[in-house]
Amino acid sequence: MVSRSDARAVDPGSELLRVDNISLSFGGVKALTDVSFDILRGEVRAIIGPNGAGKSSMLNVINGFYHPQEGEVWFAGEKRRNPKPHNIAYQGIARTFQNIALFKGMSTLDNIMTGRFTHMNQNLLMQALWRGPAEREEIANREKAEEIIDFLEIQAIRKTPVGRLPYGLQKRVELGRALAAEPELLLLDEPMAGMNVEEKEDMSRFILDVKDEFGTTIALIEHDMGVVMDISDRVVVLDYGKKIGDGTPQQVRSDQTVIDAYLGVAHDE
Amino acid sequence: MSPQFLFTIEVIANGLMAGVMYSLVALGFVLIFKASGIFNYAQGVMALFAAMTLVGIQNGQVPFSHLINAVFGTNIHHFGWNLPAIVAILITLVVMVLFAILVERLILKHLVNQEPIILFMATIGLAYFMEGFGDLMWGSEIKILDVGIPSGGSLWLEEKTIGWAAEGSNYYGMYIDKLDMIATVVAILLVISLTLFSQYTKTGRALRAVADDHQAALSVGISLRKIWVIVWTIAGFVALVAGVMWGAKSGVQFSLSLIALKALPVLILGGFTSIPGAIIGGLIIGVGEKLFEFTIGPLIGGATENWFAYVLALVFLVFRPQGLFGDKIIERV
Ligand SMILES: Nc1ncnc2c1ncn2[C@@H]1O[C@H](COP(=O)(O)OP(=O)(O)O)[C@@H](O)[C@H]1O
Numbered sequence: 236m237v238s239r240s241d242a243r244a245v246d247p248g249s250e251l252l253r254v255d256n257i258s259l260s261f262g263g264v265k266a267l268t269d270v271s272f273d274i275l276r277g278e279v280r281a282i283i284g285p286n287g288a289g290k291s292s293m294l295n296v297i298n299g300f301y302h303p304q305e306g307e308v309w310f311a312g313e314k315r316r317n318p319k320p321h322n323i324a325y326q327g328i329a330r331t332f333q334n335i336a337l338f339k340g341m342s343t344l345d346n347i348m349t350g351r352f353t354h355m356n357q358n359l360l361m362q363a364l365w366r367g368p369a370e371r372e373e374i375a376n377r378e379k380a381e382e383i384i385d386f387l388e389i390q391a392i393r394k395t396p397v398g399r400l401p402y403g404l405q406k407r408v409e410l411g412r413a414l415a416a417e418p419e420l421l422l423l424d425e426p427m428a429g430m431n432v433e434e435k436e437d438m439s440r441f442i443l444d445v446k447d448e449f450g451t452t453i454a455l456i457e458h459d460m461g462v463v464m465d466i467s468d469r470v471v472v473l474d475y476g477k478k479i480g481d482g483t484p485q486q487v488r489s490d491q492t493v494i495d496a497y498l499g500v501a502h503d504e
Numbered sequence: 505m506s507p508q509f510l511f512t513i514e515v516i517a518n519g520l521m522a523g524v525m526y527s528l529v530a531l532g533f534v535l536i537f538k539a540s541g542i543f544n545y546a547q548g549v550m551a552l553f554a555a556m557t558l559v560g561i562q563n564g565q566v567p568f569s570h571l572i573n574a575v576f577g578t579n580i581h582h583f584g585w586n587l588p589a590i591v592a593i594l595i596t597l598v599v600m601v602l603f604a605i606l607v608e609r610l611i612l613k614h615l616v617n618q619e620p621i622i623l624f625m626a627t628i629g630l631a632y633f634m635e636g637f638g639d640l641m642w643g644s645e646i647k648i649l650d651v652g653i654p655s656g657g658s659l660w661l662e663e664k665t666i667g668w669a670a671e672g673s674n675y676y677g678m679y680i681d682k683l684d685m686i687a688t689v690v691a692i693l694l695v696i697s698l699t700l701f702s703q704y705t706k707t708g709r710a711l712r713a714v715a716d717d718h719q720a721a722l723s724v725g726i727s728l729r730k731i732w733v734i735v736w737t738i739a740g741f742v743a744l745v746a747g748v749m750w751g752a753k754s755g756v757q758f759s760l761s762l763i764a765l766k767a768l769p770v771l772i773l774g775g776f777t778s779i780p781g782a783i784i785g786g787l788i789i790g791v792g793e794k795l796f797e798f799t800i801g802p803l804i805g806g807a808t809e810n811w812f813a814y815v816l817a818l819v820f821l822v823f824r825p826q827g828l829f830g831d832k833i834i835e836r837v
């Protein structure tokens with residue numbers, strides 16, 4: 236397997252993830268039908284489509300939460316075989332959730348520290364005794380967490396239990412927890428949903444900074460077409476579980492099938 | 505100071521110490537409930553089992569000796585040694601870890617995503633199984649647990665306090681059992697170490713993370729199954745401490761498993777999801793029932809300690825069902 240540091244050395248623009256002919260259904264409901272696309276290193280790859288199109292399901296497949304009935308997932312040049320969800324994080328994939336999934340009772344700092352989970356290897360006994368290597372590990376990771384906090388400009392809420400934070404800040408903390416893992420691939424499920432214009436601008440800026448400063452590859456689900464056009468390099472369009480478009484924002488925007496899908500939804504809503 | 509006042513202080517002190525024991529048992533419940541949403545009916549039996557195992561190991565008893573003798577026609581009961589308490593406690597700890605692993609492998613793993621009621625039923629099954637298994641392993645007779653904890657009233661305290669009352673009053677100093685004092689200190693140390701562990705270690709944070717959100721915990725790389733083993737180990741550890749203290753006080757026998765029943769009102773007071781709640785709930789019930797027995801008890805014929813906690817819990821259920829500290833119950837319409 237390609238380790239994370241090796242993978243970093245690989246050319247930007249090479250393939251990081253590929254899904255081949257993915258089909259996923261829940262009982263009678265077909266969430267995804269024969270969907271294929273790739274994600275290249277260093278790009279922001281948007282996944283768009285009307286509600287119920289299967290975007291979150293796709294992210295859950297990539298993240299190992301859902302196992303598709305058909306199709307293959309290739310990550311860093313390896314074909315994945317039904318991985319356990321918690322192992323995905325160790326492969327270098329982190330995510331946020333459409334409905335914020337923070338550890339509500341814990342502080343901002345502790346949430347972000349928990350994001351460092353895969354980087355901490357001391358055994359239980361050493362942790363319990365808080366001696367030597369375990370102590371050093373805790374302190375080193377704490378520093379890393381503080382860097383993330385500085386990066387996201389959330390110093391003021393370090394110690395606040397996240398359940399008490401306003402929605403926009405919770406979304407930011409959730410991004411922080413995912414970033415703390417220093418993932419190679421970051422999956423963001425509607426990171427700007429429910430935000431006002433200003434909050435969306437902040438979030439867009441953070442996403443671009445993550446890409447530029449850390450070289451993280453990002454898969455992004457987003458509804459706001461303006462944002463998608465601004466920050467993504469390439470876009471996949473899903474509708475009723477099928478891929479109906481794939482290309483640069485400009486290509487996708489002028490595609491008649493895509494326009495129809497969106498207009499249809501606009502009438503429904 | 506009037507003797508009446510001093511008696512009241514003594515009652516409160518004794519109540520606090522009884523309360524610490526209730527808190528300990530309730531703590532075991534809360535830990536498991538928070539991490540996995542399981543109301544572990546077997547918590548009391550775990551305390552009994554841990555205490556039995558400790559006595560058996562300390563006395564060099566051969567496990568399953570009745571079974572072995574019946575099958576092979578042998579007549580062995582003892583290895584012929586007695587182990588120091590500390591060694592026996594360590595071995596018992598290992599047994600409780602094995603127990604946690606088995607619970608995860610044989611039960612929890614197969615019941616992931618089941619309704620809470622099904623998990624609850626599973627723990628009822630577990631409780632009865634463990635009770636029988638414990639008897640089979642160590643015999644069902646009442647056992648004396650002696651790990652060297654002193655007991656009896658503290659003479660030192662009696663001598664110190666005897667002068668506090670006015671001259672000539674029939675006050676003979678404060679009576680507090682040494683065992684209770686030690687149990688209190690041990691329980692406090694246990695709670696402090698658990699708190700530090702959960703605040704400042706990777707696994708402690710993972711425990712809290714799993715308690716808050718399973719999906720998010722998985723997404724950062726936490727294995728739920730490993731966490732469940734750890735949680736049941738800690739609950740087993742807490743059960744051992746509770747079992748040792750209660751066992752030292754009143755012998756290791758079936759009734760020890762009934763202390764779990766006292767934990768129920770504590771949980772209703774403190775809330776099922778709050779560790780401080782379990783501790784304070786335990787103390788309130790401990791003090792409340794002793795004070796009630798001391799003040800109102802004589803007026804209504806005594807023996808109020810049997811029911812006071814449950815009536816208090818009932819009052820709470822009516823007026824504050826989420827407990828003192830529990831998550832607010834928001835009704836979904
Ligand atoms: N866990 C699940 N169980 C049953 N159906 C699901 C599940 N997850 C998603 N679906 C269904 O799959 C379809 C796609 O949903 P989703 O991926 O959430 O769409 P999107 O994120 O694009 O709005 C929907 O019809 C949804 O009801």
Ligand SMILES: [Mg+2]
Pocket residue numbers: 290291292333
């Ligand atoms: Mg979605």
